[in-house]
Every structure is written in structure tokens, then in C-alpha cells.
Amino acid sequence: MKLWQKLALTSLFFVVLAVQLTQFYMLERNFESGLRREKEQALSVHESISASLVNRVVYERLRRGKFFLDEEEIDAVLQSASQGDGLDTPVTVLKDGEVLCSADSARFSAALAAFPGLLQQTAAPGTGISAVCSGADWRAVLLVSPLELNVGSYRLVTLHDVTHIYEELDRGLADASWTGLLIGAGISAALVVLLFVLLHPLRVSVNTIREISGGNYALAPKPQGSDEFKTLQKSINDMAGSIREREDRLREIADSRKRFADAMAHEMKTPLTSILGFADLLRIKRVVTDEERRDFASMIVDEAKRLRGLSAKLLQLASTDNSQLDLADVSVETLFLEVQSAMLPALVRRGLHLETAQRGAVIRVDRELFLSLLYNLVDNAAKASPDGGTIWLVQGEVDGHTVLSVIDRGIGMKPDTVRRATEAFYMEDKARSRKAGGAGLGLSLCDDICRRHGARLEIRSEYKKGTTVLIHMDVAKPEAAPPAPAARNAQRGQKRAAPRDAGKHRKAEGRRRA
DSSP states (O other): OOHHHHHHHHHHHHHHHHHHHHHHHHHHHHHHHHHHHHHHHHHHHHHHHHHHHHHHHHHHHHHHTOSOOOHHHHHHHHHHHHTOTTOOSOEEEEETTEEEEESOHHHHHHHHHHSTTTTTOOOOTTOOEEEEEEOSSOEEEEEEEEEOOSSSOEEEEEEEEOHHHHHHHHHHHHHHHHHHHHHHHHHHHHHHHHHHHHTHHHHHHHHHHHHHHTTOTTOOOOOOSSHHHHHHHHHHHHHHHHHHHHHHHHHHHHHHHHHHHHHHHHHHHHHHHHHHHHHHHHHHOSOOOHHHHHHHHHHHHHHHHHHHHHHHHHHHHHHTTTSOOOEEEEEHHHHHHHHHHHHHHHHHHTTOEEEEEOOOOEEEEEHHHHHHHHHHHHHHHHHHSOTTOEEEEEEEEETTEEEEEEEEOSSOOOHHHHHHTTSTTOOSSHHHHHHTTOOSOHHHHHHHHHHHTTOEEEEEEETTTEEEEEEEOSSSOOSSOOOOHHHHHHHHHHHHHHHHHHHHHHHHHHHHHO
16 A cells, blocks of 8 residues: 555544544533533422422412411322423422322333432432433433422422433434544545645655666656655665766776776787697607797797786786785885886896986885886886887976876877776787787786875876876875784785795796706
């Protein structure tokens, strides 16, 4: 059952109940008022009849010239007076508890049967005892009071008919049942219409949620209705917008991961195919000259190195989001010197020059991870630069924050390449990139490292004129807190172990070549 239907039925119940109770209360009040009025009138008539009977006895005593009348004479006078035509109210006179005369003996008998102890009650002179008695089709007020005749024990009993009061009450109750139901139904119908109008914004909100659950996140109806409904609809629209943004983001991530997986499979397949091909030639070829063996082995070694470099880049790229940063204050001068020392052999082979310029700034970074960032940027600049060119590594200040720049005058990039340069495996000229030993992961890794440090990577490039990569430091909060001391020690142990392992590898390779 819908909400408006529940509210309508609930309203109908309470409205009908309220109308009925109100009508019953008013009828009860009117009935009590009418019955009290009838009792007062009955008492007035009773007192009048009592005074009339006493006066008749006095009149007879004076007419006969006696000081007192005996009981037989009084009985005769009372019987004659109670049966007179001038009385509209049935009268019964009792003497010593026995009926002396009665104008309506049937009703009197029914009244005494309903209140058997009434006649045994005593009342002070001038007062009376009253009760409401009823029969099969009548109701009356029964009044009993003593007659002050100074002889015997006489009581006057009158029955004042109040049947019409109870009949009016019964008719009112019957009419109230129908009128209450009709009035309640009318008010409930008006409430249903009002609820239907007032709850229209809620129906719109429900339909919006249903559409959103079906995948229509672009639906954003204009808030309407009361302030509560407007707040609800605005919250629903905000929720739909947030879901839409998250869906777009997840779709982009899924597409990016698919492209990443496809490119990774392609990049891994190429060196493996070469390695397997040349190794198979060495296996199946019966006669292999020394020159062919060296050529085949060189190709295998080159492809294996490329495969090792690719796997290392992939591992580093995957670990940047999971590893914690070991942040420390490091001078830019120290970083530049380490980059210059590490890159010097590779740059000398091609006749390239690395020029540095810095202002003595100190930045808070993860030393090893940030050095990897600078190595990648300088390596990319070297791959893009012509032999004998110059690469600049510069530190400056822009808008109050430190900016590190890597500048080359190499091949440069086209605008579309600049926009997609940080995508994993993206390469504008794949043949040239592979020839230079690239896999399209360097700038993607650099962008992740910058993001983790709260920095921003900016690429400015002009095709065939050169590229400038800027690292804007301290533009956001770093994404991870420093690791615990045990974790830092373990990381330092791994970093110290790596050069020793590399040295052992170089010694073993030298022995093999010898």
C-alpha cells in the first residue's frame, strides 16, 4: 500500500472517530440538559399536586366545620382529588406503605418493581425522592414525597413521562452515525486530494531514485515542494552526480587498465619473441659461426635487458600507490649532484651535457623515490636530445613555491602527445621509443610520484624545438604519512642491499665476458 493511501485511510479513521465522538458528546450534553429540565419540571408539578391535595383536605375540614378530619374522611378526599380530571400527571397516594389510590397502576407497579426499596426510603418534609424508571415503551421520572396532613402516614407518588427525551437521544445517535460517516468521508476526500498534491514532490523523488537505480544518472529534476522535499531532492541530485562522476572515473580506470594490460602484453611479447627466436636459432642451427653467435647473443642480451627494464618500471609503477613515503628534508643541491653523478656515464657516451642551476632550496620528499623521478625525466630528455646536446636541470620559485625544471632542446612533442604523455604505455613514435629503450612508462611513473608528494607535473613542449617538464612542489598535501621506524629501516636495508646485488651481478657478468 502506498504512503498516500495509508495516510488517507488513517485520516479517514481519525476524522470519523473525532466527528462521531464530538456528536456523541454533544448529544449526551443535550440529553442531560433536557433530562435535568424535565426533572425540574416534574418536581415543580409534583410539589403543585402535593400542595393541591393538602389544600383539598384543609378545604373539606373547613367546609365541614371540624377541627380535624379522621383518616376515613381524609382517604375519601385524597381518592377523589387524585382521580380528578384536572391532573395531567398520573398520581398515586400511599398510606402506611400501601396503595390508597392510583391513576396509572400499571406504570406504578413497573416503577416499584424497578426500585423495590424506594418506598422504604424516608425523606424530610418538603423534600422528595426521585428516580428514572422505564417500561417496554416508556420512561418516566418517579417522585415520592410525604403529605403533611398531621394524621397517618401518607405519601404522594407521581410519574412524569420523559419518553420523548430518550426518543430524541436515540434518533440523534442514529443520525450521528450516518452524518459522522458522511462528514468524515468528505473531510477525508479533501485530505486525500491535499495529500496527493503535497506528496507530489515525494513521488518525483521516488521516480528519480528508481531512474537512478536503473542507471540514468543524468536525471536531475528541479527541487520543488516544501523545504524538506527540496532538501531531499537536492540530496538525490547530488548523489546522482556523485555516482555519475564515480562511474565515469571507474570507467576511465577500467579503460586505462585495459589499455595498460593490452600494451603491457604487447610490450612483453616483443622482447620475449626475439629472445625465443634467437635462442631457437642457436638451438637448431648445426653450424654457427663466432660472428653469428655473438650477434644472436647480443640480440638476446639486449632484449633481455629491455625486458628487465620494462619489468622494473612496471614494478615501480605498481608500488608507488601502495608504498609509504619516507619523507625527509633534502636540499635540492644534493639531489642535483646525485642525479648528475648517476647519469654522467650514459650522457657522456652520447656526448650530452647536463647543466644544473639551483638556489639552495630544501624540499621534503622521499629521497629515493624522488631521485627516481628526476632520473626518469633526465633520461627522457636524453632520449629526445640530439647527440652533443645539452640538458638543463633547474630549480626556481613561482608564486611562492619551489619549481624544479628539466629542459631539453630535442625532438619535442605534439599537443596531443603532451595531453596523453602521462598515460601508461603511450608512445607517439613506438619504433623510435623502442629503439631508444623506452616503454612509455616513464612519465606515468613521474606523474604518480609527483602526486604522492603533493606536487604537480606540468609538461610544456613544442614539436621539434624541445620540451620543459616542471615539478611544482608543495601545491597539495602528500597522500601518505611517513612509515613506522621498522618499515623505514627495512626500506633502507633493501636500498642498501640493491647496490651490492648490482655489484655482484656486474662482477659475474664481467667474468662471463672474460
